[in-house]
Amino acid sequence: MKNIAILGSTGSIGISALKVIRDNPDKYNVVALAAGRNIELLNKQINDFRPILVAVMDDTLANDLSAMVQGDGSPEILSGVEGLVCAATLDEADTVISAMSGGAGLLPTYEAIKAGKNIALANKETMVMAGSLIMKEAEKRGVSVLPIDSEHSAILQSLRGHFREDIRRVILTASGGPFRSVSLAEMDGVTPAQALNHPNWDMGPKISVDSATMMNKGFEVIEAKWLFDLEMDQIFILIHPQSIVHSMVEYRDGSIIAQLGIPDMRTPISYALSYPRHYETRLEPLNLDQIKDLSFKRPDFKKFKCLELAFRAAEIGDSMPIVLNGANEVAVESFLRGGIKFLDISNIIEKTMEYHQPVPVDNIEEVMAVDRWARQAAADVRDAGF
Ligand code: MG
Numbered sequence: 001m002k003n004i005a006i007l008g009s010t011g012s013i014g015i016s017a018l019k020v021i022r023d024n025p026d027k028y029n030v031v032a033l034a035a036g037r038n039i040e041l042l043n044k045q046i047n048d049f050r051p052i053l054v055a056v057m058d059d060t061l062a063n064d065l066s067a068m069v070q071g072d073g074s075p076e077i078l079s080g081v082e083g084l085v086c087a088a089t090l091d092e093a094d095t096v097i098s099a100m101s102g103g104a105g106l107l108p109t110y111e112a113i114k115a116g117k118n119i120a121l122a123n124k125e126t127m128v129m130a131g132s133l134i135m136k137e138a139e140k141r142g143v144s145v146l147p148i149d150s151e152h153s154a155i156l157q158s159l160r161g162h163f164r165e166d167i168r169r170v171i172l173t174a175s176g177g178p179f180r181s182v183s184l185a186e187m188d189g190v191t192p193a194q195a196l197n198h199p200n201w202d203m204g205p206k207i208s209v210d211s212a213t214m215m216n217k218g219f220e221v222i223e224a225k226w227l228f229d230l231e232m233d234q235i236f237i238l239i240h241p242q243s244i245v246h247s248m249v250e251y252r253d254g255s256i257i258a259q260l261g262i263p264d265m266r267t268p269i270s271y272a273l274s275y276p277r278h279y280e281t282r283l284e285p286l287n288l289d290q291i292k293d294l295s296f297k298r299p300d301f302k303k304f305k306c307l308e309l310a311f312r313a314a315e316i317g318d319s320m321p322i323v324l325n326g327a328n329e330v331a332v333e334s335f336l337r338g339g340i341k342f343l344d345i346s347n348i349i350e351k352t353m354e355y356h357q358p359v360p361v362d363n364i365e366e367v368m369a370v371d372r373w374a375r376q377a378a379a380d381v382r383d384a385g386f
Contacts, residue, residue, distance in 0.1 A: 118143050128325045129325050150247075154245075156275075200242075215307070222310060305346035352377045
């Protein structure tokens with residue numbers, strides 16, 4: 001029996017993870033839940049899964065939730081970052097699903113590793129901001145960091161049973177998002193509603209915009225670099241609009257090993273929890289005979305400037321990926337509020353990166369300090385009209 005804490009239980013990954021857990025009651029048990037603002041759903045999850053501890057970000061919402069869940073067997077309810085960290089480090093938990101949105105996921109994930117928890121990681125911002133520190137700490141504590149990301153789950157599966165010195169390159173597939181066939185000129189006028197309308201995956205707003213700009217793929221390249229100890233020039237991106245081949249590993253003899261499946265996050269969630277086994281998910285099977293076309297093409301780095309910026313930040317290294325992430329978060333929030341245009345997202349990130357003097361980062365406090373600088377600098381760039 002695995003005892004699981006979920007950070008981000010009311011988001012799209014959290015909801016899918018609870019489906020996987022509900023379908024395997026003899027294998028998985030929920031001990032802690034943490035969420036942002038959706039206390040109605042959180043209350044329902046508490047009733048269904050009976051965790052020991054629950055955390056919400058906001059103090060007032062924590063009080064409201066406490067009033068809703070009174071009675072026998074009701075969980076302890078905490079709030080704020082300290083509450084999240086308590087959920088992530090709870091004694092009874094052995095595995096933490098890190099599925100919060102954005103840079104807010106870093107600190108609780110890092111604390112969970114320090115507390116000796118195995119991590120099932122959906123929060124890729126954690127790896128963009130602090131991949132080196134996270135992998136070092138995980139090695140030191142003897143815990144695993146397994147990806148809940150369809151591409152990285154595919155790579156993990158395609159690496160098993162092979163020698164890493166035989167790898168020629170890793171091929172990350174990308175759906176291309178809602179604007180893969182839209183011209184750069186047309187992208188200038190797109191609205192938040194259009195950016196949120198992803199063709200293949202049903203996800204939260206932040207990652208949906210990241211998919212539309214393809215920053216999500218840039219983050220995934222950095223995530224792959226740290227998770228699988230790769231060089232940036234070993235990672236190759238192909239646009240694959242059908243989202244059936246989730247990624248591939250090419251070996252030096254010319255063999256390519258791929259993992260395929262329907263686009264449903266329950267498969268990578270299940271694998272991160274059952275690794276190295278493959279447990280039942282009750283998902284509909286992939287019927288390749290009904291899929292007329294599997295196509296692949298190179299992405300357009302000029303059209304998807306965020307992709308180019310992610311490679312640039314990773315190649316500069318040190319603190320620059322933290323700035324990439326922080327500036328992106330500020331820009332995406334501004335776009336969703338209607339404050340800037342879609343193509344201004346990459347303009348704000350690029351300007352903020354230009355203002356940054358990269359420094360080595362050796363601990364989590366330094367990461368958080370650069371993150372604060374990046375968010376302020378990006379807001380200044382935005383407010384100055386860049
Ligand atoms: Mg992905």
